Amino acid sequence: MKALVPVKRVIDYNVKPRVKADGSGVDLANVKMSMNPFDEIAVEEAVRLKEAGQIDEIVVVSIGPAKAQETLRAALAMGADSALLIETEEAIEPLAVAKMLKAVSGEVEPGLIILGKQAIDDDSNQTGQMLAGLMNLPQGTFASKVELEGDHVRVTREVDGGLETVRLSTPAIITTDLRLNEPRYASLPNIMKAKKKPLEIKTPADYGVDIAPRLKTLNVSEPPVRQAGVKVADVDELIARLKAMGVA
Amino acid sequence: MKTLVYVAHDNVHLGDATLATVTAASKLGEVHLLVAGAGCGAVAEAASRIAGIGKVHVADDAACEHQLAENIAPLIAGLMTDHDAVLFPATTTGKNIAPRVAALLDVMQISDILSVEGERTFTRPIYAGNAIATVESSDAKLVITVRGTAFDKAEAEGGAAEIAAVASTDDAGKSSFVSAELAKSERPELTSAKIIVSGGRALKDSATFENIVMPLADKLGAGVGASRAAVDAGYVPNDYQVGQTGKIVAPEVYIAIGISGAIQHLAGMKDSKTIIAINKDEDAPIFQVADIGLVADLYQAVPELTAAL
Ligand SMILES: Cc1cc2nc3c(=O)[nH]c(=O)nc-3n(C[C@H](O)[C@H](O)[C@H](O)COP(=O)(O)OP(=O)(O)OC[C@H]3O[C@@H](n4cnc5c(N)ncnc54)[C@H](O)[C@@H]3O)c2cc1C
Ligand SMILES: Nc1ncnc2c1ncn2[C@@H]1O[C@H](COP(=O)(O)O)[C@@H](O)[C@H]1O
Numbered sequence: 001m002k003a004l005v006p007v008k009r010v011i012d013y014n015v016k017p018r019v020k021a022d023g024s025g026v027d028l029a030n031v032k033m034s035m036n037p038f039d040e041i042a043v044e045e046a047v048r049l050k051e052a053g054q055i056d057e058i059v060v061v062s063i064g065p066a067k068a069q070e071t072l073r074a075a076l077a078m079g080a081d082s083a084l085l086i087e088t089e090e091a092i093e094p095l096a097v098a099k100m101l102k103a104v105s106g107e108v109e110p111g112l113i114i115l116g117k118q119a120i121d122d123d124s125n126q127t128g129q130m131l132a133g134l135m136n137l138p139q140g141t142f143a144s145k146v147e148l149e150g151d152h153v154r155v156t157r158e159v160d161g162g163l164e165t166v167r168l169s170t171p172a173i174i175t176t177d178l179r180l181n182e183p184r185y186a187s188l189p190n191i192m193k194a195k196k197k198p199l200e201i202k203t204p205a206d207y208g209v210d211i212a213p214r215l216k217t218l219n220v221s222e223p224p225v226r227q228a229g230v231k232v233a234d235v236d237e238l239i240a241r242l243k244a245m246g247v248a
Numbered sequence: 249m250k251t252l253v254y255v256a257h258d259n260v261h262l263g264d265a266t267l268a269t270v271t272a273a274s275k276l277g278e279v280h281l282l283v284a285g286a287g288c289g290a291v292a293e294a295a296s297r298i299a300g301i302g303k304v305h306v307a308d309d310a311a312c313e314h315q316l317a318e319n320i321a322p323l324i325a326g327l328m329t330d331h332d333a334v335l336f337p338a339t340t341t342g343k344n345i346a347p348r349v350a351a352l353l354d355v356m357q358i359s360d361i362l363s364v365e366g367e368r369t370f371t372r373p374i375y376a377g378n379a380i381a382t383v384e385s386s387d388a389k390l391v392i393t394v395r396g397t398a399f400d401k402a403e404a405e406g407g408a409a410e411i412a413a414v415a416s417t418d419d420a421g422k423s424s425f426v427s428a429e430l431a432k433s434e435r436p437e438l439t440s441a442k443i444i445v446s447g448g449r450a451l452k453d454s455a456t457f458e459n460i461v462m463p464l465a466d467k468l469g470a471g472v473g474a475s476r477a478a479v480d481a482g483y484v485p486n487d488y489q490v491g492q493t494g495k496i497v498a499p500e501v502y503i504a505i506g507i508s509g510a511i512q513h514l515a516g517m518k519d520s521k522t523i524i525a526i527n528k529d530e531d532a533p534i535f536q537v538a539d540i541g542l543v544a545d546l547y548q549a550v551p552e553l554t555a556a557l
Contacts, residue, residue: 016511017375026379094347095356118493123374124359126347129317133351138318138422141344144486154426158486159340160439160495165426166316172422178476178493179486214356218369219382226518229539231530235552238524238542245522247443247468247501248557 001111001148001170002057003046005080006101007039009064009071010121023219026121035071038116040078041176044183045146046114047079054148057081059108063097065089069199076194077186083199088211092204094122096211098130103207105135110171112153117142117175128175138168142177249277249367252305252331254324254346255295256339259285259313262294264440265337267401269394270298273335274402275364276390278302281409282327284320284416286313292411299406309416314425315341321348322417328353333390338496346393355387362398376492376515396439397498397519431487433472438490441471443501446490446517449477450506450527450546457483460546461505464554473497473517475507491516506546509534526550 011017012032020027035043049055060075061084062068072083086100105113118125132139140146140155144163147154148170157164158177186194204211232238242248251273256263266281273279279300283292284307292306305327311319324334324345334349336342338360350357361370368385370392438444445465451457457478465472473495474488490497492515502520507513509525509532517523518537525538528545535541542549 011375013512017378019379026375093356095350095354098351120492121375123376123492124357125343126350126357126359129344129347130351130357132317133321133348136420136422138420139344139348140423141317142340157340159428160487161428161430162485162487163429164314165428166423167426168423169421177486179480214387215358215383215385217381217383220374220379221382223373223377223380223518226523226537228536229523229541231535231541231543235542235544235549235556238540238549238553239556241540242524242557245501 001055002059002108003049003055004105004108004110004113005039005042005046005058005060005075006115006127007043007060007062007071007075008036008119009033009062009068010036010119013037013120019220019222023221025217025220033067035074036116036119038118038176040183041178041180042114042116043075043078043080044181045176048181049148050079055112059084059110061086061101061104063088063092063100072199073194074186076197077191078184082197085199085201086204086207087201088204090211092211093213093215094124094126094130095214096209097127098134099209100204100207101131102134103209112170112172112174114174114176117177128173132173137171137173139173140166140168141175143174144177144179146174146180249332250330251276251279251333251335252324252327253279253281254334254336254342255281255283255291256337256341257283257285257288257291259288260290262291263337263339264401265339265396266295267298267404268396268399269335269337270301270402271399272361272364272394273333274300276333276367280305280331282307282324284312284315284323286310296409296411297405297407299403301407301409304409304411305414306411307414307416311416311419315345316423316425317345317348318420318423319417320345321352324349325352326417327414328389333392335392335394338393338395342393346391350391353389353391355389355391356385357391357393358383358385359393360395361392362395376511377518378511395496397496431485435465436469436471438471438473438495438497441499443468443470444473444497444499445470445503445505446473446475446507447478447483447505448475448507449481451478451483454483460550464550467554467557475513504534505550507534508532509537
């Protein structure tokens with residue numbers, strides 16, 4: 001069984017994004033970019049399934065700028081076998097991403113497609129579910145545990161009230177939550193090896209997918225800034241303030 | 249515009265998250281509700297009493313019992329021939345189903361809206377809430393998830409809407425529910441609590457978290473939250489997590505104990521009315537958003553505070 005893992009290049013999670021003064025977006029010039037943290041978890045999960053002998057081959061795919069090759073190389077260094085970049089400088093919405101992933105899946109024929117639950121730039125939390133809808137496949141979203149059992153997969157999901165377990169027929173779509181695993185750091189030899197692994201480059205036009213955005217961003221602004229308040233000297237003063245607020 | 253709101257429920261109780269979603273929908277037009285479940289008659293009754301709504305559609309069927317997206321999405325896509333917009337509470341259930349509906353309708357979903365600016369224009373947070381985007385949809389139908397803390401709750405009583413049965417689609421046969429491990433707690437639920445006490449990595453282990461954070465929460469009648477670090481380290485279960493990827497909360501009072509204030513944590517709580525932080529590091533970023541800060545060792549300060557209340 002093959003696994004397909006879509007990975008997105010996004011602003012590094014440690015960087016505090018700055019809104020552009022003209023309200024056109026977030027300033028990404030000279031900002032550190034990395035693989036979306038949830039996608040690292042997705043790659044790690046696929047690699048562990050391969051190490052356990054349950055997956056034969058891992059294909060990673062990214063839709064994004066030429067620089068996303070770095071993101072794909074990082075995934076190859078973690079243990080993926082081959083990579084595909086669908087190159088575009090446009091920002092692509094989840095619906096169009098899902099359509100391209102559907103087309104890629106038609107070629108790769110994966111038994112599992114493992115995505116991140118959300119990209120930390122657009123915070124959409126849509127692509128996996130959309131892909132599942134487009135392909136009419138079952139979905140195990142927000143996974144904290146994935147167990148392959150022959151032609152089925154058991155997925156434990158993080159839900160508002162706690163945990164929920166579902167059983168899906170394969171092929172299936174999984175989206176990762178933070179506690180699924182802790183991604184490895186690629187070793188130097190593996191980083192060197194990754195440079196020789198196949199990385200194919202295509203364009204959205206090769207897949208005939210309409211990437212015209214459906215949402216128009218009219219403006220991007222800073223959220224209201226909270227002002228720091230006061231520091232109290234001790235617990236007594238804190239209690240006095242709580243009392244004044246009617247809390248205690 | 250005719251809207252459909254997906255009712256949050258567990259087949260027995262109507263989920264609170266529904267009410268804020270009704271408010272958001274009412275800004276677009278007429279509001280209809282959908283209750284999809286099994287043996288969910290009481291939920292439909294409760295839904296019909298929400299003030300200001302037009303009609304409650306009920307799909308009461310075994311295929312809907314666990315609200316599996318594979319079974320619910322086609323049902324909703326079918327109902328969209330008669331509705332212009334569908335709005336889901338941004339709960340894990342809503343987030344699971346909504347994009348699948350959007351894909352079936354070939355529309356781009358608008359996630360986690362904070363406000364309704366016009367018929368097709370909304371604001372939503374991006375980059376962990378470090379920026380707010382105003383977006384306009386060009387799609388024929390709208391599929392939306394609603395951030396509960398951003399809208400007032402509709403009145404739960406006062407309405408007397410008609411309840412109409414709708415046929416569910418068949419079980420898609422691709423997925424099945426196995427089990428759920430749901431936390432049972434006497435404490436207020438995080439997303440509706442008036443006061444929240446949250447603990448971070450500094451709490452060391454689950455016994456310490458229990459001994460330090462819980463007594464304070466009990467004294468205040470507060471809900472209990474946690475940072476991701478505390479959840480990852482196993483001090484408390486995952487449903488306690490507050491933040492970009494956990495729960496979004498906005499209580500009257502949020503008390504952060506031994507939490508540094510990473511942007512991902514702030515994303516989940518910075519709309520709280522009053523933020524109180526207890527941290528031994530006076531430079532901890534949490535103090536930049538705290539209304540009241542106490543620089544102290546939590547192991548002294550928190551028991552002292554609890555005892556004095
Ligand atoms: C993709 C992604 C998503 C994330 N989502 C979330 C999320 O939803 N929610 C979330 O919370 N985090 C999230 N994180 C993690 C986040 O980046 C931080 O790592 C996390 O919030 C830190 O938790 P903390 O404040 O408890 O721990 P730390 O940052 O380690 O802070 C501990 C604090 O305790 C203080 N302290 C220590 N001892 C004492 C003492 N005796 N008395 C008083 N104070 C003391 C220290 O001064 C310090 O400030 C996410 C990260 C990623 C990459
Ligand atoms: N441009 C992209 N290229 C590759 N994968 C993507 C892209 N956009 C989204 N994804 C995948 O979809 C997941 C959810 O993204 P989103 O729906 O945008 O929050 C991500 O974690 C990725 O796994």
